Amino acid sequence: MDDSLLAVRARGITKCFGDVVALDGIDLDVAQGRIHGLVGPNGAGKTTLLGLLLGLAVADTGRLEILGAPVGRTFTAPDGVAGFVDGPGLYPSLTARQNLTALAALRGQDTRTAGIDDVLDQVGLTDVADDRVRGFSLGMRQRLGLAAALLTRPRLLVLDEPSNGLDPAGKKHVHGVLSRLATQGTGVVLSSHRMDDLEALCSEVTILATGRVVFSGPLGKLAAENRELDYRLVTSDPQAARRLAAETPGIHMVGGAGGGQRGEALVVRALVPAVDELVARLVRSGLALRELAPVTSPLEAAFLALTEQDAAARPQQTRAQQQAAGR
Numbered sequence: 623m624d625d626s627l628l629a630v631r632a633r634g635i636t637k638c639f640g641d642v643v644a645l646d647g648i649d650l651d652v653a654q655g656r657i658h659g660l661v662g663p664n665g666a667g668k669t670t671l672l673g674l675l676l677g678l679a680v681a682d683t684g685r686l687e688i689l690g691a692p693v694g695r696t697f698t699a700p701d702g703v704a705g706f707v708d709g710p711g712l713y714p715s716l717t718a719r720q721n722l723t724a725l726a727a728l729r730g731q732d733t734r735t736a737g738i739d740d741v742l743d744q745v746g747l748t749d750v751a752d753d754r755v756r757g758f759s760l761g762m763r764q765r766l767g768l769a770a771a772l773l774t775r776p777r778l779l780v781l782d783e784p785s786n787g788l789d790p791a792g793k794k795h796v797h798g799v800l801s802r803l804a805t806q807g808t809g810v811v812l813s814s815h816r817m818d819d820l821e822a823l824c825s826e827v828t829i830l831a832t833g834r835v836v837f838s839g840p841l842g843k844l845a846a847e848n849r850e851l852d853y854r855l856v857t858s859d860p861q862a863a864r865r866l867a868a869e870t871p872g873i874h875m876v877g878g879a880g881g882g883q884r885g886e887a888l889v890v891r892a893l894v895p896a897v898d899e900l901v902a903r904l905v906r907s908g909l910a911l912r913e914l915a916p917v918t919s920p921l922e923a924a925f926l927a928l929t930e931q932d933a934a935a936r937p938q939q940t941r942a943q944q945q946a947a948g949r
């Protein structure tokens with residue numbers, strides 16, 4: 623990838639807290655205009671990594687470049703970066719609008735032209751703009767935090783679990799905002815435990831486990847290359863579909879056509895090319911394919927497999943163990 627188009631370029635990033643190795647040699651590339659998901663079990667290092675991108679902490683070792691500029695060793699948000707970890711910092715006794723006005727004034731922006739009404743509208747908080755934040759739900763605070771970040775017109779947006787507490791309408795607003803920002807060229811890095819959100823939003827993901835990257839790349843690569851998944855198929859002729867599936871190389875029968883819901887679904891385990899071949903055979907035989915979907919999403923399947931493998935192979939190291947291993 624052309625480095626000049628990278629919003630984030632991290633190489634060999636390590637961060638310890640006392641004896642705990644929170645990040646252990648992280649490499650990460652995030653292109654401008656992409657939404658990049660960070661996923662991993664509790665304690666994997668997601669918040670620590672996001673904190674480094676926001677300038678809330680500095681790495682012990684490694685090289686971090688944000689929007690093409692190397693990050694120094696001071697606790698300052700790199701230019702063009704906005705976002706939050708552990709929830710946005712807001713004044714509870716002020717209204718939503720007053721919070722944004724205060725933040726804009728602190729940054730030296732003209733509060734009349736800062737676009738406060740526009741960002742409130744983008745995150746769907748216009749109706750409660752003059753209510754005090756003290757009474758806001760978690761989801762409303764998250765949306766106001768996003769509005770505050772938008773005011774700075776960031777070129778890199780960093781969000782820790784932005785979907786937390788969002789109702790479906792709030793999620794629609796937040797997803798819309800992030801997708802629009804990415805279309806306009808802003809890089810977005812966000813963490814989440816919600817695989818469905820990540821799949822809906824992100825073009826690429828990094829899976830962290832015990833402070834290390836176990837996968838980083840396009841979501842499609844997880845489905846296409848990594849492993850067999852279970853797929854559920856509904857066709858116009860379940861018995862014929864079952865026969866064809868049994869004859870197709872690389873297809874393993876898991877259940878269905880009798881065992882499936884309402885006796886009509888077939889569940890097979892296969893890699894993507896074998897599923898493609900099965901679909902071609904179904905169509906050639908004149909069967910209608912009415913549904914085809916993975917039973918567990920590719921991201922969830924990869925997440926479980928990769929993080930379980932990692933946990934079995936390598937429990938989280940302490941700094942002393944890491945040094946003893948020569949790293």
Ligand SMILES: Nc1ncnc2c1ncn2[C@@H]1O[C@H](COP(=O)(O)OP(=O)(O)OP(=O)(O)O)[C@@H](O)[C@H]1O
Binds near residue numbers: 640
């Ligand atoms: N300030 C700190 N002091 C001591 N240890 C810390 C600190 N921050 C993080 N850690 C430790 O670093 C490791 C990574 O924590 P981090 O919060 O980055 O994980 P996470 O992936 O965000 O987890 P979660 O999904 O639970 O939010 C954990 O073992 C955690 O206990």
